[in-house]
Amino acid sequence: MVKEYLTVKEIVGPLILLQGVEGAKYNELVEVEFPDGSIGLGNVLEVEEDVVLLQSFETTSGLNIAETRVRFTGRSLELPVCKDILGRVFDGLGRPMDKGPRVIPEKKLDINGSPINPFARDYPTDFIQTGISAIDGLNPLVRGQKLPIFSGAGLPHNRIAAQIARQSGVLGETEDFAVVFATMGITFEEADFFIREFRTQAALERAVLFINLADDPAIERIATPRMALTAAEYLAYEQNMQVLVLLTDMTYYCEALREISAARKEVPGRRGYPGYLYTDLASIYERAGRIKGAKGSITQIPVLSMPDDDKTHPIPDLTGYITEGQIILSRELQRRGVYPPLDVLPSLSRLKEKGIGEGKTREDHSGLSNQLFSAYARGKEARELAVILGEAALSEEDKLYVKFSDAFEERFIRQGEYENRSIEETLSIGWELLKILPRSELKRVKEEQIKKYMEAGVSR
Amino acid sequence: MKEGYVVKVAGPLVVASGLPDPKMYDLVKVGEDRLMGEIIELRGDRASIQVYEETSGIGPGDVVISTGEPLSVELGPGLLTSIYDGVQRPLDTIMDKYGNYITRGVEEPGLSRTRKWNFRALVKVGDAVEPGDVLGTVPETKVITHRIMVPAGVEGKITHIREGEFTVEDTIAVVDSGGGDVQVSMMQKWPVRKARLYVEKRPPVEPLVTGQRIVDTFFPIAKGGTACVPGPFGSGKTVLQHAIAKWANSQIVIFVGCGERGNEMTDVLQEFPELTDPYSGEPLMLRTVLIANTSNMPVAAREASVYTGITLAEYYRDMGYDVTLQADSTSRWAEALREISGRLEEMPGEEGYPAYLGTRLAAFYERSGRVVCLGKDRREGSICSIGSVSPPGGDLSEPVTQATLRVVKVFWALEDRLAFARHFPAISWMNSYSLYLDQTEEYWGDEVDATYAALREEAMSILQREAELQEIVRLIGVEALSDQERLLMETAKSLREDFLQQNAFDDADAFTSLRKQFLLLRLIMRFHAVANQELEKGRGVEELLDLPIQEEIARAKFMPEDQLGGFDELEEELVRQLTARVEVPQARIHEPSTAVETAAEGA
């Protein structure tokens, strides 16, 4: 029983105020019929007695007060799912846009999902080899993790995201892998890059795409990541697949949220973003993970561009507080032509401790990565010093550290876009580089391991 | 049942009308699903309710039922080893009954109604009892004896007392209170927003030993004290909180995961049953209660979770235990407060936080402390509260950090600069402070060594001096430094790397006893002292700084706790190597053992 109203009272930006409504529910899905007969979707943000505040996912241009009809559907926004969604392209609200056959749903799922009971979670411990040394060696990704890429305008985050998707086995031969890819506000060209990428890897049939482009309605973006995650949950927990979710670009998502908040005249938090931005982002990011007894898993790589490369901007800041680490791109390395330009020092993978080591990667992984980190940190510091005071002002030791960090960037970080390094290769490059330093400086690696992995080659 | 109806829904805030006699902080049930909520504002006939569950699907006209009682927790045996959500619903039972996701409208009691506990009486018929007196005990877990106390408001003579296996609802004693018999069971209820009663507060006197070197030696926290851990994301707040929960020598740990990651709670849940407590040798979980309200769980319940946590802490304190309460992160709690306040359309203070943020924070931390408990035996108990703070952009001038710093006594400042260099724990030794140094010094003197305090001070001054010297090096270069200064830089480096740095994930390094902390610090300072003497004798700093002993000092932190005699040997060896006037052959770099021998022969 659908109720229809012609009682629009105000339209302000993406918001519609309606009166005389009976029985409206919070978060209910509505259909908005434009004067020209086209139909958009929206949902209930607030209801007080018979007055309802809606947000329209469509642009409100073309709406008027007199003729706009609003229908209350009695349900929330849902995504129809079935196994056939694999290989399909949808718009940001989950409507097919690839001219393929109709999706015959097995069921319809509320896109907001429900929070996972923390007791039901299983800790992510399976190392994912991305083939990128700076990630695998120092900030490894594990299955069920949420690890964002913090990028900036003009940096190759899309190429890196695609390389990860390509190499991490996710696009491999096995049936069990799937990629769910959602775009929010990116350009056609960028989206096209991914679609081509999936196509040439013959992986499109294991991918589900949700596309909201820069010229699509901004408010639609609020639903897009939730659409993608609903599809991912279905594939992971009902079809037992290992799902990688790429969300790009979360910055535009947050801007849409800010637009709504501003239109509602809410008290803003920092830089005009709503005070509940943290909670809202958590409701997206926390949908990554593993569940006890479930075969499938959801690994999330959200991409976000930092306005002005500022890591303290609310979007990267709040993201970093929720996600299990972050991969940060460096403009300086990019300028020097290093691909992938990963800024390893401020990057972090919080789940690495339990995903690496004996039986997972190799016993020396943890110690080696700590050693590489601190040596690189010291080398970079010394390098800065040398810029100010000249090379001569450095101690002999510091000079070695500078040499180390140069070599580290050239041989460890730098690699080809299509170069897929095994974890063994990555680790042995690391040990090779440590030979530049005096042995007494290697305090973070175990004695036995130095002998076994670094000096084995030397003595022979 | 008192019924009203919904007039407005805005996210977690629901406004109801028609409730007969609503009271502030009464617990209500909203809608057909009976979602749990709490009245937080009254205006005329209208009651604003913060709802602890997702409100999708709620609309005007839906029924609202008031229970007439405030939000309370159940207190009794069975709390330990539990994992609860922010309003004390047991997450394990919920999963068994309702599946992997949090379902709405679930009603599950905090304590099991069917489990039986073995109660042994400590009073007999005819005894006069007052609130807080211990009626008897229950072995709640292998390590904790649960004391069943006379609840507040009950006083008189025991007329019945039983012993044996009972559920928490069974009557175990009857007290003739003059005005009639009161049946007492092993379970009490207590409203979470109200502090539990005690006789008097006392200042903290004893350190809480955490096994974390920088904490115990440089910025100690006391039993009954308060501390905060502010730091930007990824600087190590959670790891530090977990380390303290694991290794601190309090008897009970209440850990509140407040608006943080789901996986962090999973980590604790999987790790604690397996880790053994260094003091009891039993699994850590046996003395722990977890409260998990992760970031994606309803925001109002997050607001309640810290109160649920502190009430449980007070209950164990009342039994005479030393409790630590850890809240990770209080910023998320403050944000929940801000969100609700925004929906109430209150006048916002700084950065949108309500004006009462500071008062609420202070009131929360004030519930910790060392107290004389109710009960005739005048036992003492304590709560030490440690809250993480997550300042936006790492900017400590923001309201939550500032309001917290006004009330807490210990400040562990985490710095991302240290975290980037993988110096963990990333606690800044320059900016942190502890106001419990005086109390703890006495304890160290008595329990560890009379020279501990002096040693600590000297080490700290070296670290401070290093910062100044670094400035000089940055401006002019190392050549500008004298030999003494270069030695000092070297010692400071050793202090940082070999003492302050502590790997929470390394079995041998994760916990260091006070005794070992002292020995390790003395070893490093001994190196400094002896090397300084040698400099005075006219030797060059180069000969002193390239000795194999330095590598051994670096590895000393891994010395097993049961072989601390090794430190004496190292000190002797150190003197031998520093005072040996021999050119140590080049081979030493790869063969430390030969080097030691050569040096020894030379001496």
Ligand SMILES: Nc1ncnc2c1ncn2[C@@H]1O[C@H](COP(=O)(O)OP(=O)(O)OP(=O)(O)O)[C@@H](O)[C@H]1O
């Ligand atoms: N003592 C330590 N030893 C080794 N590694 C550590 C230590 N402390 C922190 N780390 C490293 O730092 C990472 C981040 O720590 P943690 O999760 O505690 O940060 P946080 O400050 O709680 O961040 P957030 O506020 O976002 O939750 C850990 O995953 C770990 O890799």
